[in-house]
Amino acid sequence: MADQPVARTAAKPASLHPDGSDPVLSAKQQRETLKSAGDSLYANRVKVYPKAVSGPARQVKWAILIFCLAVYYLVPWLRWDRGPGLPNQAILLDLDGRRGYFFGLEIWPQEIYYLTGLLILAAVALFLVTSLFGRLWCGYSCPQTVWTDLYLWVERRIEGDRNARMRLDQAPWSASKWGKKLLKHAIWLVIALATGGAWIMYYQDAPTVTRQFFTGEAGGTTYFFVGLFTATTYVLAGWAREQVCTYMCPWPRFQAAMLDEQTLIVTYQKWRGEPRGKHKAGDPWDGRGDCIDCKQCVAVCPTGIDIRDGVQLECINCGLCADACDEVMSKVDRPKGLITWDTLAHQQAKAAGKEAKYKFFRARTFIYVAALVILSAVMLWGLLSRATTEITVLRDRAPLFVGLSDGSIRNAYTLKIINKQRDAQDFTLSVTGLPGADLAVRGQDDSELSAEKLVLPADTVSTIRLFVKAPKAQLQQERLSVTVAVKNSKTGERAAAETLFIGPPVP
Amino acid sequence: MPTKIEKDAVTGTDTTGHEWDGIKELNTPLPKWWLYTLYATIVWGVIWMILYPSVPLGGTYFKGLLGYSERQNIETALKQAADQRAPMMAKLAETPIDDVQKNPELATFALTGGRAVFNDNCAPCHGVGGSGRPGGFPVLADDDWLWGGTRAAIQQTVTHGIRNGGADARDSAMPRFGADGLLTPAQISDVADYVLALGTPAGTALSDAAKRGAVVFGEQCVACHGAKGEGLKDLGGPRLSDAIWLYGGDKASLVKQISAPRQGVMPAWSGRLTEAQIKMVTLYVHSLGGGQ
Ligand code: SF4
Ligand code: SF4
Numbered sequence: 121m122a123d124q125p126v127a128r129t130a131a132k133p134a135s136l137h138p139d140g141s142d143p144v145l146s147a148k149q150q151r152e153t154l155k156s157a158g159d160s161l162y163a164n165r166v167k168v169y170p171k172a173v174s175g176p177a178r179q180v181k182w183a184i185l186i187f188c189l190a191v192y193y194l195v196p197w198l199r200w201d202r203g204p205g206l207p208n209q210a211i212l213l214d215l216d217g218r219r220g221y222f223f224g225l226e227i228w229p230q231e232i233y234y235l236t237g238l239l240i241l242a243a244v245a246l247f248l249v250t251s252l253f254g255r256l257w258c259g260y261s262c263p264q265t266v267w268t269d270l271y272l273w274v275e276r277r278i279e280g281d282r283n284a285r286m287r288l289d290q291a292p293w294s295a296s297k298w299g300k301k302l303l304k305h306a307i308w309l310v311i312a313l314a315t316g317g318a319w320i321m322y323y324q325d326a327p328t329v330t331r332q333f334f335t336g337e338a339g340g341t342t343y344f345f346v347g348l349f350t351a352t353t354y355v356l357a358g359w360a361r362e363q364v365c366t367y368m369c370p371w372p373r374f375q376a377a378m379l380d381e382q383t384l385i386v387t388y389q390k391w392r393g394e395p396r397g398k399h400k401a402g403d404p405w406d407g408r409g410d411c412i413d414c415k416q417c418v419a420v421c422p423t424g425i426d427i428r429d430g431v432q433l434e435c436i437n438c439g440l441c442a443d444a445c446d447e448v449m450s451k452v453d454r455p456k457g458l459i460t461w462d463t464l465a466h467q468q469a470k471a472a473g474k475e476a477k478y479k480f481f482r483a484r485t486f487i488y489v490a491a492l493v494i495l496s497a498v499m500l501w502g503l504l505s506r507a508t509t510e511i512t513v514l515r516d517r518a519p520l521f522v523g524l525s526d527g528s529i530r531n532a533y534t535l536k537i538i539n540k541q542r543d544a545q546d547f548t549l550s551v552t553g554l555p556g557a558d559l560a561v562r563g564q565d566d567s568e569l570s571a572e573k574l575v576l577p578a579d580t581v582s583t584i585r586l587f588v589k590a591p592k593a594q595l596q597q598e599r600l601s602v603t604v605a606v607k608n609s610k611t612g613e614r615a616a617a618e619t620l621f622i623g624p625p626v627p
Numbered sequence: 628m629p630t631k632i633e634k635d636a637v638t639g640t641d642t643t644g645h646e647w648d649g650i651k652e653l654n655t656p657l658p659k660w661w662l663y664t665l666y667a668t669i670v671w672g673v674i675w676m677i678l679y680p681s682v683p684l685g686g687t688y689f690k691g692l693l694g695y696s697e698r699q700n701i702e703t704a705l706k707q708a709a710d711q712r713a714p715m716m717a718k719l720a721e722t723p724i725d726d727v728q729k730n731p732e733l734a735t736f737a738l739t740g741g742r743a744v745f746n747d748n749c750a751p752c753h754g755v756g757g758s759g760r761p762g763g764f765p766v767l768a769d770d771d772w773l774w775g776g777t778r779a780a781i782q783q784t785v786t787h788g789i790r791n792g793g794a795d796a797r798d799s800a801m802p803r804f805g806a807d808g809l810l811t812p813a814q815i816s817d818v819a820d821y822v823l824a825l826g827t828p829a830g831t832a833l834s835d836a837a838k839r840g841a842v843v844f845g846e847q848c849v850a851c852h853g854a855k856g857e858g859l860k861d862l863g864g865p866r867l868s869d870a871i872w873l874y875g876g877d878k879a880s881l882v883k884q885i886s887a888p889r890q891g892v893m894p895a896w897s898g899r900l901t902e903a904q905i906k907m908v909t910l911y912v913h914s915l916g917g918g919q
Contacts (some may be wrong), residue, residue: 152640163656365659519758522769522916525869532768532916566914567736587916 144415147362147424148434167289168362168424170272171282171416175443184260185269193314196295196321200224201274203542213323225503228540237499244495248488250378252480253461254385258371259438264364267315267357268422271308278304282419308358309350316349362423366434373433381465382479386437388417388459391471396428399452410454417441417459427459509547510538513586513604513617521622528558529623530589537584537606537615539576546609547574552603554621556594560587574606588621595623630782712740720903724778727910734910741911744904748896749912757915762893763873768915775860775919782909788895789863794893799863801851805886810843812886818843819881825856825868826876 147166198210200223205216212221220227220235227234249256258265278300279285291297320329320342332338333346357366365372379385393411411428418426420441423434427441445459449611516532524530539545547570551557561569562585571585576582586604600623605616630645635653642651676682680696682689684734690696707770715736728734747756754760757767765773774797775783787795804810810818821840824833833841848856851864860864872890874884896905912918 162659162662165658165660363658363660367658516756518734518754518756519766519768522766523870524769525771525866526870527870530769530916562914563731564738565728565731566738566910566918567728567731567734585914 144418146418146421146426146429148426148429148432159386165363168422169282169285169419170422170440171419171444172276173420173440173444175440175446177439177443181260181269181438181440185266188261188263188266189270192391193318194272196318196326197598198492207325209325210320214327215323226540228538231506234499234502237495237502241492241495241499243487244491247378248485248492250375251383251482251484251488253437254379254383255372255375255435255437258365258436262436264356264369265422265436265438267311268361270311271357271361274307274311274420275304277480278307304594305358308354309402312350312353312357313346315353316346316351319349320346348612362434365436378484379431380482380484381468382463382482384461384463385431386435386439386442386459387431387462387464387467389447389457389462389467389470390428390430391467393428393458401452405454408541410449410452410458412448412452414448416444417449420444431464507613507615508540509545509608509613510540511604511605511606511615511617512536513619515619515622521624523624524589529588529595530587531621533563533586533588533604533619535577535584535586535604536581537576538581539578541578544575544580544609545578547576547578547606548609549574550605551586551588551602553603554588554590554594554600556591557602557621558589560589561585562587573609590621590623592623596626598615598625600612631738654748716901716903719906720901722827722906724782724906724909727906729821737907737910738914741907741909741914744900744908745911748900749908752893757912763889765873765891766871767912768917769871770917770919771866771869772860772917772919773858773863773865773873776913776917778913778918780860780910781912781918783911784893784903785898785900785905785909789893791892791894793895797863797893799851800890801884801888803848803887804847805882810847810885814840814843815882815885816840818848818885819878821882822856822867823878826870 147168150166151163196209199208200210200221201208202221207217207221209221210223214221218229220232246257265366275285279288288297288300293610317333320333324342329338329342331371333342348378360368392409394409396409396411396413399405399408399412415426416430418424418441420443421427422438422440423436425434427435439461442457442459442461446456449456449458463478466476466478510536514534514536516534520531522530522532535549537547547560549561551559559571561571561574563569564583564585568583574584588602600621601618602621603616603618605614607614632654633642633651634640635642638653641654641772643654645652664677677691679691680688681691702789718733719737722733727737730788745753745757749757752760752764753767754764759766759768761826770776772780774780774789778906784797787793787797789797790799802809805812805815810887817836817840817841820834820836821844824831824837832859844856845854846850851859851862852867853859854855856867858868870876872880874880874889896908900908
């Protein structure tokens with residue numbers, strides 16, 4: 121392992137007490153120590169050994185973790201009957217068939233803006249939540265956090281809690297150390313494989329691809345992507361962990377734009393905690409703060425920081441330190457909430473001994489909510505008014521027009537008509553805006569079709585050649601605006617497109 | 628240049644020794660693995676430069692140890708594409724031209740390939756999309772055909788060409804009525820008047836000149852252009868009663884054409900294009916809007 125436990129390489133090794141009462145340095149402090157120890161241009165990685173903790177924040181975190189993982193792993197197995205010849209998977213991005221299936225909704229490639237809309241919606245929702253409650257996303261539902269948490273849980277089950285893990289890492293290699301490490305990495309890899317496998321199932325039929333994967337029949341692309349996501353899950357959740365949040369992720373760098381002094385974030389109540397110091401049972405609490413400097417908040421922090429230093433880039437707002445400190449506070453019989461969700465403004469007011477109010481409704485709250493409402497409305501409108509027939513018209517540019525032997529003028533067009541319906545439909549094709557127009561329709565393979573009864577196959581884009589002929593005498597202008605329309609003979613649904621009819625210059 | 632590394636009073640962190648206008652940069656080191664990743668990419672880059680073509684050397688360039696060549700790749704890809712097309716091309720070659728449309732897949736293949744063949748070989752004279760060019764290059768998208776607009780007729784024209792001296796080439800010649808003194812200028816003028824009148828609706832009264840021209844037309848022109856100027860495709864005799872004129876349809880152009888006719892030449896494509904390619908381009912031309 122490249123990263124040696126801090127206790128061995130640090131300039132001032134922390135003594136390890138079995139009872140967990142060792143002085144805990146935050147990862148940040150340890151980095152400082154390491155740096156001044158030499159080699160000042162490179163920082164050694166300081167391994168973080170988060171301690172297990174229980175409490176409301178931890179419970180919510182478990183609940184969200186289980187929910188998110190369940191959604192991720194199970195959703196591809198949801199079935200949805202679409203009739204013969206179509207995938208029966210509720211959510212499927214069929215790249216080969218160029219369709220996205222979301223329950224009853226079928227998305228065509230050109231409608232990918234629905235996905236864009238969804239992502240924008242998610243981004244605005246993220247801004248709103250962040251401005252109200254800080255980095256809730258980071259602490260609770262970011263995939264990096266969720267999978268790291270899961271991996272840590274496995275690690276704890278096998279190697280024990282914080283102190284046991286630190287001791288194990290320092291211990292010489294023995295059969296039991298090998299066994300524990302191998303078992304841990306094996307389980308990590310199984311989880312990683314399940315993660316990579318589930319990813320692929322969003323793009324292929326889940327039962328089929330699972331069978332193919334294990335029988336060796338799946339395509340190279342499948343194995344590549346399963347391998348890729350297995351590797352990234354294993355490396356990011358197993359090895360990189362908090363370093364992703366601290367060094368790789370761009371989000372912490374600009375989240376500050378969403379936070380203000382009214383945002384609820386995890387804070388250490390300095391006015392109440394300081395001056396900190398050890399406290400013996402029975403000693404009076406007068407003249408000192410409530411913080412007994414037990415450093416439990418540091419020990420449990422998954423990013424290895426000391427929340428008592430104030431708002432920091434590394435803090436993912438998971439609230440585990442609050443759980444840890446609450447436990448300590450109840451042990452020493454002081455009120456809970458020394459570390460808690462609070463706003464900076466509130467804190468300042470309390471520090472000054474003033475009455476303070478939370479201000480949830482700020483300008484940005486309204487702006488984000490308004491943006492959310494407008495965006496959702498636009499998307500809903502787009503979905504509800506979604507056409508099942510679409511037409512696009514391409515005018516031939518060479519030749520612009522053709523003079524025929526009877527003296528009439530002809531223009532040619534290529535039509536693309538989309539029939540999104542599940543069965544073949546009859547359409548009538550018409551051109552308006554050109555008196556005396558005569559239509560001739562051909563299929564892509566030059567076969568004759570009828571403009572009165574154009575049969576378009578199910579669920580396809582049909583390419584059709586349209587020849588429009590008009591007597592020269594009718595052409596009062598060199599260019600005429602015309603409308604090409606198709607109308608479903610049964611449902612009456614109509615799709616139209618504007619184009620030009622061009623003739624010779626009119627003297 | 629680092630000048631003086633000192634401890635920052637507020638944070639207790641060392642500075643890098645860089646100072647700009649009194650602002651000192653704190654030394655906040657990156658993790659080691661991060662820097663090693665950077666160095667690894669640099670090493671990777673150097674290896675890449677050694678293995679692949681990279682450094683320009685005047686007129687040439689360093690070719691790299693692997694002998695990689697983009698040009699070679701393109702040639703391989705082109706050959707692969709040709710190999711992929713081969714079965715369809717073979718099928719096209721053996722399918723009679725009128726049967727191609729019965730197989731939609733083959734028809735689409737032929738039309739798509741035909742467009743490419745046409746743009747490469749025919750468009751310089753006949754224009755993209757068969758739009759023709761002034762000065763005797765016929766429009767191929769209209770409904771008038773000098774030598775016939777059926778698939779077979781177009782295939783024949785493309786294969787052997789027109790007036791190129793080949794044994795099977797389409798051949799015909801209009802006499803130089805004026806230049807060779809076969810008709811007087813007055814007669815030519817009369818015939819031109821008559822030909823112009825051919826395109827007018829039936830029952831239109833003929834002018835005197837046109838009436839005189841009709842007699843000359845009956846003696847000299849019907850053999851190739853038909854009694855009513857309806858044209859004769861076997862001889863490539865243009866239809867004179869329609870609105871389409873290869874060399875212009877006003878009187879001056881007609882007089883010029885009757886006196887000293889221009890005659891277009893088209894090369895034979897049989898040696899230059901394969902049979903399948905000729906079928907492709909035939910079907911494409913046929914699809915342009917005038918196919919019969
Ligand atoms: S857990 Fe609470 S009491 Fe212990 S050091 Fe942290 S803030 Fe102080
Ligand atoms: S400081 Fe507290 S809230 Fe922030 S990451 Fe650490 S444990 Fe989570």
